[in-house]
Ligand SMILES: Nc1ncnc2c1ncn2[C@@H]1O[C@H](COP(=O)(O)OP(=O)(O)O)[C@@H](O)[C@H]1O
């Protein structure tokens with residue numbers, strides 16, 4: 001009997017299309033789509049017994065977003081706590097579909113979408129991460145920084161992704177600087193596609209206080225290595241526990257997310273550097289993935305220090321495999337989706 005797949009995702013989403021193409025390319029039946037909006041709205045969802053269910057992102061869908069966070073502009077920042085509660089309830093619904101086998105683990109996805117828990121799990125496993133503390137307001141961020149003697153931090157909404165609401169913040173001699181893609185428009189905080197620098201402390205306070213309502217993870221700023229003046233990090237995708245794909249992301253500012261103008265850099269920058277750097281990156285990503293043993297794939301955001309020796313993990317993404325056209329580091333010509341289908345077909349999951 002041939003394998004049968006289903007995907008919990010968004011109709012028309014590129015991820016669903018790419019995964020389906022990889023399944024069909026193996027001569028297997030096209031996966032059935034289980035729309036996230038149906039799951040979240042409590043509509044009937046199901047799949048034939050024996051179906052292998054891949055859980056993918058509920059993103060890029062206005063209906064799903066409204067069900068997750070309540071009605072409003074899908075580009076707005078915030079609402080993470082509500083989003084997370086509804087999202088994890090949706091995950092539980094998916095896990096309860098009779099007869100299906102999950103290709104991931106809803107508990108692990110839940111940890112990866114909580115930057116505090118994810119950080120604690122990595123730290124507990126000895127994976128290098130920047131030191132961090134939790135905060136709920138600007139005053140708490142500043143107090144926590146003062147207690148630790150930190151002048152530069154990354155402030156991250158606990159349930160954020162795609163740099164939504166992330167602030168690269170520094171304070172020196174009474175002056176502050178906040179770099180973020182969040183922007184006020186019509187009284188609402190929205191994500192924009194570029195970053196700006198805010199130096200007015202009153203505005204920074206207002207921004208952090210609004211985001212703080214949903215919980216903040218404050219991390220010490222890890223000085224990243226740069227190339228041609230651009231700080232960079234890597235997104236490393238693991239499949240069945242092994243790093244299989246890697247891309248260097250050159251940032252235009254302190255955030256390297258590709259939709260914020262970051263660009264794919266030359267992997268040789270890191271792979272060809274010598275001094276065991278590449279091996280260290282792979283080892284750290286393998287250990288980060290080992291914290292999520294029931295996940296078929298993870299996307300590790302890993303930073304190389306300005307010393308070109310130290311390495312630290314910024315986060316692990318549950319849905320971090322959307323890297324169209326990126327082929328595996330072993331040179332087998334497989335993209336992230338073909339790699340995952342192969343792992344399942346070979347029984348490595
Ligand atoms: N502690 C840190 N020090 C330096 N840069 C960081 C730190 N944390 C995150 N970054 C940068 O900011 C980007 C966004 O942070 P990340 O934790 O990946 O959140 P998101 O879920 O929004 O992508 C990362 O790709 C990384 O380059």
Ligand SMILES: [Mg+2]
Pocket residue numbers: 162163301315
């Ligand atoms: Mg990230």
